[in-house]
Each structure stands twice: as C-alpha cells, then as structure tokens.
Amino acid sequence: MGKVVILNHPLIDHKMAKIRNKETDTKTFRENVNEISALMAYEITRDLVTHTVEVETPLAKTHCKMLKNQVVLVPILRAGLGMVEGIQSLIPTAKVGHLGLYRDEKTLLPHIYYAKFPKEVKGSTVLLLDPMLATGGTVVESIRVLKEQGVTDIRYVGIVGCPEGVAMLEKHFPEIDIYLAAMDEKLNDLGYIVPGLGDCGDRLFGTK
Ligand code: URA
Numbered sequence: 001m002g003k004v005v006i007l008n009h010p011l012i013d014h015k016m017a018k019i020r021n022k023e024t025d026t027k028t029f030r031e032n033v034n035e036i037s038a039l040m041a042y043e044i045t046r047d048l049v050t051h052t053v054e055v056e057t058p059l060a061k062t063h064c065k066m067l068k069n070q071v072v073l074v075p076i077l078r079a080g081l082g083m084v085e086g087i088q089s090l091i092p093t094a095k096v097g098h099l100g101l102y103r104d105e106k107t108l109l110p111h112i113y114y115a116k117f118p119k120e121v122k123g124s125t126v127l128l129l130d131p132m133l134a135t136g137g138t139v140v141e142s143i144r145v146l147k148e149q150g151v152t153d154i155r156y157v158g159i160v161g162c163p164e165g166v167a168m169l170e171k172h173f174p175e176i177d178i179y180l181a182a183m184d185e186k187l188n189d190l191g192y193i194v195p196g197l198g199d200c201g202d203r204l205f206g207t208k
Pocket of ligand 1: 079132134191192194196200201
C-alpha cells in the first residue's frame, strides 16, 4: 500500500498562505509554487537509491554516494509545468517528460493528446506533477500511461489535495505514494477544491 504524505513544514505552510490568497499576483504565485515544489522534492527524494563512487579530493581518494537511477519529472499540462523549475533547482540532472490530457465533453473522461518521455523513463524514478488533486481522473489516466511505458517507481506530487481525489487514486493505484503540501476539505460541484486556491493554471500563467 502506498503512503499519503502531507508535508507539514513551516516554510511550506507560509508559502501556501501566499498562493491561497486571491490577491497574490501572478509572479509571486509562480515563484511560491516553484519554491513549495522544491521544498517538497527534498523530502520526497529522501529514500532515492544511491551507489558508491570513488572521488579524488585535492587531498585523497574517498568514497562518495551518487544517485543510482535517473529521475524524470512528468508535469501534466499545463499547471504541472509550474512545479518543474523548482524541482530542477534541486535535481538539475532530472529529465522532463510531458503529458497533455483533455476531458471528453460527453463522457467527461480524460484522454491523452500529448505524451513525450525521455527514452530511459522505464528504469527511472518518475515524479508525476499536477498541483491540484481534484477528482483524480487526470492523475489516474497519467499513471496508467506511465505504467504502459514500464515505469515502476512513480510518485505523485501535488500541492493541494482533497479526500475525493486521494480516494480515487487509492482505488485505482493503491501502491502509488501520494505527496501533498496540503489536504483540503472537499470538492465543490464545479470540481474546484475548497478552500483551495482557484484555478492553478490560470493563476500560474495569468490567463484570467
Ligand atoms: N484544478 C484547479 O486548478 N483548481 C482546483 O481547485 C481544481 C482543479
């Protein structure tokens, strides 16, 4: 069974207050989403596997540890893009795949319209990025696509979740670890998380 981890940390909470505030401007919103993502990545990667390498310092040879597996960030378009730079600031060697999905107007089911991954995605640790875990439908479909690619280490990283989204993920993929900066009360009838922060994509890209 995967874990559900709510990353309680005073620095994350402080930045959450900024992005939840409806008065926060686009630039500040974007900066804080990136900073929250970076702080989250530090914790999420705590158990990454390392291997020993020999390094020669100016004084002597010594043994050091380096990451064993490739890390791949997979933002779900478009709001997931807002988390990439922050995580790359901690893991500059991370490669980036992209996933785009649209919702069928009749069935309301998510469908993939764009998927591009680095070729070594199969053996890598994938951080699947989507800031809002609302109904969970998009994330479930994305995990299905990643599994089709043969990925076995998938960690979902979101900023705000709600019980409905977590339940949906756990129902379809109980083995997946879920990392969130905050767990909110509920989904409203329009599919927004309450209290949430509004439409994350619009607030990141200034489209409203
Ligand atoms: N997507 C968002 O951007 N915000 C929500 O509250 C739910 C889904």
